Amino acid sequence: MDHFSSRIADIASIYGTDTIFILGKGPSVDAISPDAFAGSLVIAVNDAERIAPADITLFHAAWVKEALIANGLRSRMYVTSTDFAPAGREVLRAPFMPLRNDQSDLLMQRFLSGSFVIEEVLFISALNLARQVAKARGRPQTVYMVGFDFLPESGASEAIEHDYAPGSSADRFFRISMQEFFFLNALYMLKESDLDVIHVGERSFSQITPESLNQRFYVSCTPKPSGRSPGVEITAELTTNHFGDRNRLERMIRAARAAGADYVKVQKRDVESFYTAEQLASAYVSPFGKTFGDYRRQLELDRDDFAFMDSLCREVGIRWFASVLDRPSFEFMLQFDPKIVKLPSTISEHRDYLGYVARNYRESVVLSTGMTGADYEEWLLGNFVNCKKLYLLQCNSAYPTPTADCNIAVVRHYHALAQKNPRIVSGYSSHDFGWLASALAIAAGGRMIEKHVKLGNTNWAHFDAVAVDLTKPDFREFVSKLREAEEMVGCGTKKVNASEHHKYLRVAA
Known part of the structure; x- marks a missing residue:
């Protein structure tokens, strides 16, 4: 050839x-x-x-x-x-x-x-x-x-x-x-x-x-209203699989919207301060250079990229938010007046930064709880008292997550917390293969489900193995299964449905 x-x-x-x-x-x-x-x-x-x-x-x-x-x-x-x-x-x-x-x-x-x-x-x-x-x-x-x-x-x-x-x-x-x-x-x-x-x-x-x-192709030429309310919110987690390429970013956003997602999510970090000089200088093979620093710098979206994404999401009718991994990135994001930010499991040990966000941010916060225990939950509930909503997403940070470690029962626990405190929203961040764990999370009371997505196969990218390919029907099928699970769970109020009838009627004496 x-x-x-x-x-x-x-x-x-x-x-x-x-x-x-x-x-x-x-x-x-x-x-x-x-x-x-x-x-x-x-x-x-x-x-x-x-x-x-x-x-x-x-x-x-x-x-x-x-x-x-x-x-x-x-x-x-x-x-x-x-x-x-x-x-x-x-x-x-x-x-x-x-x-x-x-x-x-x-x-x-x-x-x-x-x-x-x-x-x-x-x-x-x-x-x-x-x-x-x-x-x-x-x-x-x-x-x-x-x-x-x-x-x-x-x-x-x-x-x-x-x-x-x-x-x-x-x-x-x-x-x-x-x-x-x-x-x-x-x-x-x-x-x-x-x-x-x-x-x-x-x-x-x-x-x-x-x-x-x-x-x-299951799409409409008329943009959908932004978001669905009420209902389970499904987030297509782009991570950095856009590779800093605006063309690729647009394709991923449009594909996620066409599949029926409510949100797309990206990541933002200050590369120079988040990683050590040794990490940035270490060898890493990618199309962007020979070091890990070359790779990470390419993946970051700049102000114009975020403005482009914001405009595109408004146009096509899907919402977006970002995992914000450090204080410089958090302060950078404030220029876009975000109504929701995520603080991922990756930084659960960065308590100074997390506390800063808790004290200074009044909109909704999403927190994945991978690599943490009950003490982290207690700390979150004691500190994030000012935000509008506090999303608690059960998560295991292994890629992929073993079946035995999904622990969907934690979603049920977060749902119970939500019954006592309406600011809390329970959910699940899926690092497992397939849709079953996410559907079970909905049955356990989860109201936000997050799934990693990608655009084709790229063997040098992070999290590529667990991400759902947007160039195939897989993510559309994932969303469809979750909507079906949501419908099956129902509203929780016991009632007689039009689909049922008595087979044996009681005959009056």
């Missing part, structure tokens, strides 16, 4: 699904929730990444460079014939093959040959990339073509507030209209191939509508 094919395969390997989206800019894409793309490989053409974050953006025209830079880079990798070289992004070069009037047959011949060039009809090259992914994965792929309406008079997606493409309306009409011919030709050529190409839209050749696509 050459370097080009190898890097395309590496990008695709993040995802556990056999689904690929090819993203164009037609207005039909506005009816599709960006959350639908979150767990799958996305290949964008030209500046379509302005609509939703992509993994690979494919282009050849010089105007695209201006559009991408002006609107912020949203792809992991760029495949182009130009000199585009943005800092912090990988670029693969490929030759551009202009389309001549008498050479349309040669375009399709190149497509079938498997050799890669950047065609003037960009979605043909995008389909070629999809074929390379199918070959690397060794199995067929389902490819959804979204935003390819082939109707020049319809304009572009609402997300494209300014179109940087030059040319007259007549040029645009010719350029877009002729692409429909190549698309239908490609569909014919790909019959019985390793790609199942599905056009999403309202055209005669469309297989599904945008609304059907949303339903297929």
Whole structure:
């Protein structure tokens, strides 16, 4: 496998699904929730990444460079014939093959040959990339073509507030209209191939509508209200599995929201003071350098990242909070006026800092109780008397947690405390595999469940083994099981239900 094919395969390997989206800019894409793309490989053409974050953006025209830079880079990798070289992004070069009037047959011949060039009809090259992914994965792929309406008079997606493409309306009409011919030709050529190409839209050749696509991926184009009340609150614990990459962070937030989570949670620590100089200088293998310090510094979100996350969560309808591991990070977080913060098990011995938060913070506090005993509980109850709510999450800090150490009965104990003190909320922070312990925690009275999540497999990342993969249906199934458990537990008031009836009625004498 050459370097080009190898890097395309590496990008695709993040995802556990056999689904690929090819993203164009037609207005039909506005009816599709960006959350639908979150767990799958996305290949964008030209500046379509302005609509939703992509993994690979494919282009050849010089105007695209201006559009991408002006609107912020949203792809992991760029495949182009130009000199585009943005800092912090990988670029693969490929030759551009202009389309001549008498050479349309040669375009399709190149497509079938498997050799890669950047065609003037960009979605043909995008389909070629999809074929390379199918070959690397060794199995067929389902490819959804979204935003390819082939109707020049319809304009572009609402997300494209300014179109940087030059040319007259007549040029645009010719350029877009002729692409429909190549698309239908490609569909014919790909019959019985390793790609199942599905056009999403309202055209005669469309297989599904945008609304059907949303339903297929269990998402809505209308943002949900933030949070659910009352009910069990489910937190998708991102930890630092976003790797400090805003593109990856957005994909994780959208996937968590699509799965039905109420919160996403990240971490914040002051790397320079939290770790010793020896720890930071120690050897650690990651894509970000050769030391543990290189790794940890890359993972931290800065102020702009948090502002981005806050705005995105408001947009899609999911709440967020952070595990705040030290005083500098706590004071940093106050600028966002957080209504909830977490103090994790990791810092249960940092009593000076914990006491500082207890004295100075009046909103809700979440505390996991891994690696602690009854004395820690007593200390928490005696010190966190001013916060609005005190979430106590039973936790075992082994990754993964052995079945015998889950100790869900502690959740029942916290629930009993909550009956005496309404400020207390009981819950469970799951470091075990699967959903059963979390469902049992709900039955024991847990009102917040936290689960680690990731975006694909990364063998050098912390907690990766226990995290649920957002690129697969696993987290959606986890949330679904917990909602089912919540429904089964019910309200606790004994009553006659409409579903039941007396089989043997008492007959009056």
